[in-house]
Amino acid sequence: MADRWQQAGSGAVALLPKPQSAKGIASATLYCIEQRWSFLFRVDDASGETPASGILAVGGEPFAVEAAGRNGALDVEVPFEILQPLREAARMGVVFGESGAKREATFSLKGSRDTIDAIAPRCSQVDMSAFxxxxxxxxxxxxxxxxxxxxxxxxxxxxxxxxxxxxxxxxxxxxxxxxxxxxxxxxxxxxxxxxxxxxxxxxxxxxxxxxxxxxxxxxxxxxxxxxxxxxxxxxxxxxxxxxxxxxxxxxxxxxxxxxxxxxxxxxxxxxxxxxxxxx
Structure with a gap:
């Protein structure tokens, strides 16, 4: 796995580098659908209880998030406001759950600016076909x-x-x-x-x-x-x-x-x- 952010083969999807100091989190992607941005964190063991909430710390700025289990991964929608810190900071810390059920990792943000700017135009628009x-x-x-x-x-x-x-x-x-x-x-x-x-x-x-x-x-x-x-x-x-x-x-x-x-x-x-x- 590369040491920097990369675009996936298609769509508005970014591949994050291998996490550092990881516990229970194997990899991650950032994706966008209908202008909604989300992280998908793949976990080492999907048999445990899915934590409901977590914290993403980007350049020292904390963002409280909610996680949903999806096919052996944690699906986490994030606010639009997180994109600029993701572009500018050096790393992102991720923590879900507590005590023995805690899952955490640190991801490098090297190359995140260019990757986010490249995939953003590919994100589908909000469906307004009823109007x-x-x-x-x-x-x-x-x-x-x-x-x-x-x-x-x-x-x-x-x-x-x-x-x-x-x-x-x-x-x-x-x-x-x-x-x-x-x-x-x-x-x-x-x-x-x-x-x-x-x-x-x-x-x-x-x-x-x-x-x-x-x-x-x-x-x-x-x-x-x-x-x-x-x-x-x-x-x-x-x-x-x-x-x-x-x-x-x-x-x-x-x-x-x-x-x-x-x-x-x-x-x-x-x-x-x-x-x-x-x-």
Whole structure:
């Protein structure tokens, strides 16, 4: 086995070097499916009890994880935030279980940066086939309108960076004059967060109505859920470009889009005024 991280023959899979100071752990791989990253630790003796929890220490930074037994191995999903420490640190310590059932090992991270960067583009996307994708493009006719709507924001970025942000947009006709317009500005992870982009959504209530800001998040892939709508405006389902694999569902409230969970919480907290006969 090599003394550094290597790509597997196919897929988004990395092979880790032979572990050092190992007890009960024979080898490991890092893999990614639907933007979810996991380690698979192969154990020396699969007959023992599978530990439920463990700690991955990467460059001294601990990550608490949960393990699931799978065909003589420990399958451990890890947060996206662990990838950068894995790229930068020299070694990773792994500990599962306690006392006599403890399994532990130390892995070199030599070559991890190049390997992770090579396999990341091969990771499959989150399945969003139940929804309608809104594809933003710098060549879309909606860019002309978006340039006016986002002129102030683009100016703020220009003043900060000295360069123009990259813009892309798309519009969706909802019938009866109603429409949605989504636009992105991209340029810097220091300015716009992990994705380097911001996404704004504008709603038009009628053919002669003005565009009003109705949605704003960091860089996300935008989808519509036409099976759920309010006032002719479908739910928006956003999937962060980086950092998360959990879609967010946004509901039209009549003026703007709000997170579905927040709308439901507000409805639960609303006072029950009907039937109030207090004097």
């Amino acid at each position: 309608e994708r809104v594809v933003l493009s710098p060549a879309d006719p909606a860019v002309a309108v978006a340039s006016t709507l986002l002129a102030e924001e683009a100016g703020l970025f220009r003043a900060w960076s000295g360069t123009n942000p990259e813009m892309a947009a798309a519009s969706v006709d909802l019938g009866e004059g109603k429409a949605l317009l989504f636009a992105s500005l991209c340029g810097s992870t220091s300015y716009y967060g992990l994705s380097g982009c911001t996404i704004a959504g504008f709603a038009r209530a009628g053919a002669g109505a003005e565009w009003k800001l109705a949605y704003n998040t960091e860089g996300s892939l935008i989808h519509l859920d036409r099976s759920a709508a309010n006032g002719g405006f479908p739910n928006v389902v956003s999937l962060p470009m980086v950092g998360s694999t959990t879609p967010s569902h946004w509901v039209w409230t009549g003026e703007a889009y709000e997170l579905r969970e927040e709308v439901m919480a507000e409805q639960d907290m609303a006072p029950e005024e009907e039937g109030d006969t207090s004097q």
